[in-house]
Amino acid sequence: MQNIEPVKRKSVKPVFSMCVQPLFLIGTNNEDGSCNFAPITWVSVTNERDDDYLIVLSMFGRKRTKQNVRRTGILSVNLVSRDLLPLADYFGTHHAEDGKMQDFPCPVSRGAVLDVPVLDASRWVYECEVQKSVETGDSETFFCRIRNVQIDERIECRNAFDVDLTKLDPVIYSGKYHSIGRLLGEIGDFMPEDGLLNKDEAVKVVNIYGRNYSGVTNHERIASRGIVLQEGNILLSYLQKPDVWMIPGGGIEGNETPEECCVRELSEETGVLVKPGKRLLLINEYYEDWKYASYYYLCEAIGRTEQHLTPLEQSFDEKPRWISLKEALECFSKHADYAETDEEKRGIYLREYTALLELNGKS
Numbered sequence: 001m002q003n004i005e006p007v008k009r010k011s012v013k014p015v016f017s018m019c020v021q022p023l024f025l026i027g028t029n030n031e032d033g034s035c036n037f038a039p040i041t042w043v044s045v046t047n048e049r050d051d052d053y054l055i056v057l058s059m060f061g062r063k064r065t066k067q068n069v070r071r072t073g074i075l076s077v078n079l080v081s082r083d084l085l086p087l088a089d090y091f092g093t094h095h096a097e098d099g100k101m102q103d104f105p106c107p108v109s110r111g112a113v114l115d116v117p118v119l120d121a122s123r124w125v126y127e128c129e130v131q132k133s134v135e136t137g138d139s140e141t142f143f144c145r146i147r148n149v150q151i152d153e154r155i156e157c158r159n160a161f162d163v164d165l166t167k168l169d170p171v172i173y174s175g176k177y178h179s180i181g182r183l184l185g186e187i188g189d190f191m192p193e194d195g196l197l198n199k200d201e202a203v204k205v206v207n208i209y210g211r212n213y214s215g216v217t218n219h220e221r222i223a224s225r226g227i228v229l230q231e232g233n234i235l236l237s238y239l240q241k242p243d244v245w246m247i248p249g250g251g252i253e254g255n256e257t258p259e260e261c262c263v264r265e266l267s268e269e270t271g272v273l274v275k276p277g278k279r280l281l282l283i284n285e286y287y288e289d290w291k292y293a294s295y296y297y298l299c300e301a302i303g304r305t306e307q308h309l310t311p312l313e314q315s316f317d318e319k320p321r322w323i324s325l326k327e328a329l330e331c332f333s334k335h336a337d338y339a340e341t342d343e344e345k346r347g348i349y350l351r352e353y354t355a356l357l358e359l360n361g362k363s
């Protein structure tokens, strides 16, 4: 959940192209006893009671299929898989009424339960009976009881919602034909172990792209940083050797939560024991083929512990310092000054400045 990033959207005129549906060929009986098929994608489902599902199918205009469904009350709903696309295009462009459907291009059987035409090459067929219909202007929507389902015997289907669409290979229509890429998993597979964040914890995300970003992320490092305020001062780490100020924090280790990491990093780097509160911000920095994610927590100082610097931090001669928030803002605001001389310092200062601006906006 924590890596979900907001998207910049724009408003456009009404379009329904994201009402995405699989493509079906609807089989019906003509008055003269011959059969008819037409591509229809406005097909969905609803239910009346627990396991009592109704196919919902909508048709506009005066097409033969609609008249046949009205007259007979029965129809077959034949899934179009990728190999049946030529057939779907044939039925989409050849019509019995204008005399263009000359040679019927495929073998057809009768349904197993209802007397409807069924395409032999379809891997999934519903045999349906109209239960109710609703007219909305030029369109009519039919609610159909499923009287039988025929599926390719190679396909497993343990319950009403179990299917591996990659095996069925359905054609998906959304103004253009698409196919299904891969099976991603089941409901619940993507639930984070610690549950959903509640609304109060929803976090703003800021992305910073370094000039050397390759455009592709191959590695990721996640860190937590703590903003500790006391009487107008903020706790910073000062790295004397490179002369760099930072908001204290560091990388997540093992199975640590970001909060646990924040507590550990601040105690090791500054000797201040903190209690992380609100998660203020997530900053993602992109350099070369790396993404560095930093969670910023507003922390309360609740005591003192022993500082434990890593050998690298010792070599920087790292010291905790309390400076006024105003001074810190001023220091980090100068990030652009280091653009030509020190890309790392520029990046760190821009990151910390972004975090403090967010803090100012929120406080």
Ligand SMILES: Cc1cc2nc3c(=O)[nH]c(=O)nc-3n(C[C@H](O)[C@H](O)[C@H](O)COP(=O)(O)O)c2cc1C
Binding pocket: 023, 036, 037, 038, 039, 040, 041, 042, 043, 058, 059, 060, 061, 062, 063, 064, 065, 066, 091, 092, 093, 095, 096, 097, 173
């Ligand atoms: C990809 C595709 C999807 C279609 N979806 C629908 C639909 O959902 N509802 C509808 O009324 N017509 C839809 N049509 C149009 C009918 O298939 C078309 O009017 C067809 O000629 C009707 O044939 P018929 O007169 O033999 O019934 C679609 C056509 C295509 C090519």
